Amino acid sequence: MNIIITGASRGIGKELVKLFAENVSNKIFIISRNEAKLNELHEYCKKEYKNSQIHSIAFDITETSKIKTLVDDLLSENETIDILINNAGFLVAKPFDQITLADAETIYKVNVLGPLELIKKLIPGLKKAEHAHVVNISSMGGFQGSVKFPGLAAYSSSKAAIASLTECLAEEYKESNIKFNCLALGAVATEMLAEAFPGYEAPTTAKQMAEFIYDFALNGHKMFNGKILPVSKTTP
Ligand SMILES: NC(=O)c1ccc[n+]([C@@H]2O[C@H](COP(=O)([O-])OP(=O)(O)OC[C@H]3O[C@@H](n4cnc5c(N)ncnc54)[C@H](OP(=O)(O)O)[C@@H]3O)[C@@H](O)[C@H]2O)c1
Structure with missing residues (x-):
C-alpha cells in the first residue's frame, strides 16, 4: 500500500510510521519540517525492518501554495495513494485575548488549510486506489459538546473545522472509492x-494511540465514512 503520513517527525505520527514500516511492502511518504528527525526515523526503520520503503519529505504544510509541487513530485513516482493520515498539528495555548492573528493563521494553516489543500491535490491519486481512506486527526477539544479548555480557542476551533471538512468531503465523494473519517483524540x-x-x-501513550489509528486507517473505511469519532478514555 502507498501511505502518506504528515507530522511524522515526533509523537503519534512517528509511532504510526514505525507500525506501517513493519510491513515492508508498504511505501510510506513521511512529511514534517524537521529533516534531521525524519532522517533519523528513516534510518531507524531501515535498521529495524530491512527493506522498509520510506520516503522522507521535509516540508512545511503552512506553505499551501507549494503543496501542488509536493504532490506532483510524489505522484510522478507513485500514482496511487491508499491511505492519507493528516496527523500534523500545531497548538498555541494562550488566553484568547493574547492569541495573535499570526498564531491563529499558523494554527489554521497546519490544522485545516494544509490538510484541505493536500487532500485536494491528492484526489487523483486517491481515486486510483481500490479503496482509499483519508484519516483526519482532530481533538476532543474540537468535538461538539465536549469539555472545552481555556487557552485553546484557536486550536480547538481549527480541530472542529477539520472534523466538519471530513463530513463535507465524505458527502461530496460518496459515490467514489474514497472514504473520509476523522478521529477526535483525547489526551x-x-x-x-x-x-x-x-x-x-x-492516560494514553503515543504508541498506544498510534496502534489504534493504524488499525483504523487500515480497516475503518469498511464500516465508517464521514464520521467524527471521539477516541478518548475519559468522559464526557
Ligand atoms: N497529544 C495530544 O494530547 C493530542 C490530543 C488531541 C489531538 N492531538 C492531535 O494529534 C496529532 C499529533 O499530535 P502529537 O501530540 O503527536 O503532536 P507533536 O508531538 O507536536 O507532533 C506534531 C507533528 O506535526 C508536525 N508539524 C507541526 N507543524 C508542522 C508544519 N508547519 N508542517 C509540517 N509538519 C508540521 C511536527 O513536525 P515538525 O515540527 O518536524 O514540522 C510533528 O511531527 C496532532 O494533529 C494533534 O493536534 C494530539
Missing part, C-alpha cells in the same frame, strides 16, 4: 501535550 503523552500542559499526565 496523549507527547511533546505537544507536555509543551502545552506541563506536568499533565495523559
Whole structure:
C-alpha cells in the first residue's frame, strides 16, 4: 500500500510510521519540517525492518501554495495513494485575548488549510486506489459538546473545522472509492501535550494511540465514512 503520513517527525505520527514500516511492502511518504528527525526515523526503520520503503519529505504544510509541487513530485513516482493520515498539528495555548492573528493563521494553516489543500491535490491519486481512506486527526477539544479548555480557542476551533471538512468531503465523494473519517483524540503523552500542559499526565501513550489509528486507517473505511469519532478514555 502507498501511505502518506504528515507530522511524522515526533509523537503519534512517528509511532504510526514505525507500525506501517513493519510491513515492508508498504511505501510510506513521511512529511514534517524537521529533516534531521525524519532522517533519523528513516534510518531507524531501515535498521529495524530491512527493506522498509520510506520516503522522507521535509516540508512545511503552512506553505499551501507549494503543496501542488509536493504532490506532483510524489505522484510522478507513485500514482496511487491508499491511505492519507493528516496527523500534523500545531497548538498555541494562550488566553484568547493574547492569541495573535499570526498564531491563529499558523494554527489554521497546519490544522485545516494544509490538510484541505493536500487532500485536494491528492484526489487523483486517491481515486486510483481500490479503496482509499483519508484519516483526519482532530481533538476532543474540537468535538461538539465536549469539555472545552481555556487557552485553546484557536486550536480547538481549527480541530472542529477539520472534523466538519471530513463530513463535507465524505458527502461530496460518496459515490467514489474514497472514504473520509476523522478521529477526535483525547489526551496523549507527547511533546505537544507536555509543551502545552506541563506536568499533565495523559492516560494514553503515543504508541498506544498510534496502534489504534493504524488499525483504523487500515480497516475503518469498511464500516465508517464521514464520521467524527471521539477516541478518548475519559468522559464526557
Ligand atoms: N497529544 C495530544 O494530547 C493530542 C490530543 C488531541 C489531538 N492531538 C492531535 O494529534 C496529532 C499529533 O499530535 P502529537 O501530540 O503527536 O503532536 P507533536 O508531538 O507536536 O507532533 C506534531 C507533528 O506535526 C508536525 N508539524 C507541526 N507543524 C508542522 C508544519 N508547519 N508542517 C509540517 N509538519 C508540521 C511536527 O513536525 P515538525 O515540527 O518536524 O514540522 C510533528 O511531527 C496532532 O494533529 C494533534 O493536534 C494530539
